[in-house]
Amino acid sequence: MFASMRNNRMLWRPLVPVLLALLCQTGVSAQMAMRGTMQEGRLMFHSSALSSNGLACIQCHADFDESRQSDGLIRAGHPLVNAASRETWWGQDEEDPDRYSDISHAAVFCVEHFMRNPQKLTAQQLLGLQAYLAGITKRPIPTPLALAPAADKTGEYSGFDGGDRINGRQLFFAACHTCHPNGNPGIASAPIPRDQPAASYARKIREGDGLGSTLSGLDPNAYDPDGELFMPFFGADRLTKNQIRDIIAYIKSLPPPPQR
Numbered sequence: 158m159f160a161s162m163r164n165n166r167m168l169w170r171p172l173v174p175v176l177l178a179l180l181c182q183t184g185v186s187a188q189m190a191m192r193g194t195m196q197e198g199r200l201m202f203h204s205s206a207l208s209s210n211g212l213a214c215i216q217c218h219a220d221f222d223e224s225r226q227s228d229g230l231i232r233a234g235h236p237l238v239n240a241a242s243r244e245t246w247w248g249q250d251e252e253d254p255d256r257y258s259d260i261s262h263a264a265v266f267c268v269e270h271f272m273r274n275p276q277k278l279t280a281q282q283l284l285g286l287q288a289y290l291a292g293i294t295k296r297p298i299p300t301p302l303a304l305a306p307a308a309d310k311t312g313e314y315s316g317f318d319g320g321d322r323i324n325g326r327q328l329f330f331a332a333c334h335t336c337h338p339n340g341n342p343g344i345a346s347a348p349i350p351r352d353q354p355a356a357s358y359a360r361k362i363r364e365g366d367g368l369g370s371t372l373s374g375l376d377p378n379a380y381d382p383d384g385e386l387f388m389p390f391f392g393a394d395r396l397t398k399n400q401i402r403d404i405i406a407y408i409k410s411l412p413p414p415p416q417r
C-alpha cells in the first residue's frame with residue numbers, strides 16, 4: 158500500500174509544475190484581460206478590423222518617431238508616440254469636465270468618424286489600445302498637441318498653380334496613394350478628377366471632410382458628423398503650401414482614370 162501511494166505521488170510529481178504553470182497562466186491572462194495588453198493594442202492599431210472602410214490607425218498616425226526614423230509616408234495625423242500622457246487631446250481645455258479621460262477615449266472620435274465604425278470600441282478594445290499607446294510612451298510629453306489646421310481664411314486658396322509635378326509625384330505616393338491608388342478610387346467612391354482648378358484640390362487637402370475648416374475656426378458647420386465624407390485634412394505641419402502645389406501639378410498630369 159505504501160508503495161502504491163508512493164507510486165501515485167511519483168506519477169503526480171512531474172505534473173505539479175505543469176499544473177502550477179496552468180494555474181498561473183489562467184490567473185495572469187484573466188488579469189491581462191482586465192487590463193488589456195500592448196500586443197492586443199498593437200494589432201488593433203495596425204489592423205483594418207476596427208473600421209468599416211478598411212482604414213487603420215497606422216494609415217493616419219505613425220506609432221514611431223517620424224522625424225528620426227521616417228518610413229517615407231506623410232500621414233494626415235500626428236505620430237502617437239509619447240502621446241499617452243498629454244494633459245488633453247483634440248485641443249480640449251484641461252478644466253473641461255467633458256474632456257477625454259485618456260488617449261484611447263480620444264481615439265474613439267477617429268474610429269467613429271474616419272473609420273466609419275458606429276460600434277466605436279468595446280471596453281476591452283479601449284483597454285488594449287490604451288495599453289499600447291501607453292507602452293509606446295517612453296518619454297512622456299505632457300504638453301497637448303498643437304493642432305495645425307490651415308484652411309485658407311479667405312476661402313480662395315490662391316497661389317496653388319505652377320507646381321513641380323516630378324516632385325509632386327513622390328509626395329503624392331507619400332501622402333495620397335494609400336487612399337487614392339494612382340488617383341483611382343481606392344476607398345473613395347470616385348477617382349480624383351484631373352481637371353479641377355488648383356484651388357479646389359488645395360481646399361480638399363487642407364479641409365478634408367470639412368473638419369479642417371471647422372478646426373481652423375472658419376466654418377463651424379463645414380464638417381457633418383453624420384455625412385458621407387471622411388477624408389482627413391492635412392495641417393500646416395503635415396504638408397506645406399509648396400508641397401501641396403507640387404501634388405496638384407502631379408494630379409493634373411495623370412492620365413484620365415480608367416472608365417468603369
Ligand code: HEC
Binds near residue numbers: 212246247
Ligand atoms: C483617416 C485618418 C485617421 C485615422 C484612420 C485615425 N485618425 Fe486619429 N486623428 C486623425 C487626425 C487628422 C487627427 C487630428 C490631430 C492630428 O493632426 O493628429 C487625429 C487625432 C487623434 C488623436 C488626438 C491627438 C491629440 O493629441 O490631440 C488621437 C488620440 C487619435 N487620433 C488616435 C487614433 C487612433 C488610436 C486611431 C485608430 C483607432 C486613429 N486615431 C485613426 C486622423 C485619423
Ligand code: HEC
Binds near residue numbers: 335336350361365366
Ligand atoms: C486616409 C485616406 C485619404 C487620404 C490619405 C487622402 N484622401 Fe482624398 N479622399 C479620401 C476619401 C474617403 C474621399 C471621398 C470622401 C470624402 O471626400 O471625404 C476623398 C476625396 C478626395 C478628393 C475629392 C474627389 C472628388 O470626387 O471631388 C480629392 C481631390 C482628394 N481626395 C485628394 C487627395 C489628395 C491630393 C490627397 C493627398 C494629399 C488625399 N486626397 C489623401 C480619402 C483620403
